[in-house]
Amino acid sequence: MVYILAALLPPLGLLVNGQPISALVNLVMIVPCILLGLIFPLLFLVPSVHAVIAVHMKRTDRRQRxxxxxxxxxxxxPPRNYRP
Incomplete structure (x- = not known):
């Protein structure tokens, strides 16, 4: 669910995931991407991709911790019958 939110509303998805600084960076990133996205439409995806990658990295870190x-x-x- 957090991944969908990060893809559709990137700053909100990052805030829900507990990453306020990344949300601010993403919010600042949205302005030039919207302006330059009129010329290069692929730039519209940059904030969403950033948010999805940041959410994935944070969740992976939590799992490893x-x-x-x-x-x-x-x-x-190690368990008794463990063989590497």
Whole structure:
């Protein structure tokens, strides 16, 4: 759901995801992209792509942090039948 919001309303999607500085950068980025988008229509997609990538990176970082915390809680010992 956050990805759809980031694609359609980029600054709002970033705010919902907990990234206020990226939302401000995205908001500033929208103005020149709209003005130059009249000449180069592909520029209309830049703020949306930025927001989707930022949301994905933040969610990946959160997931990795959770895995690291789970490993630290278990003492860093692998399961008994674990084979690399």
């Amino acid at each position: 959770e895995v690291i915390e789970a490993i630290e809680r278990s003492g860093g010992v």
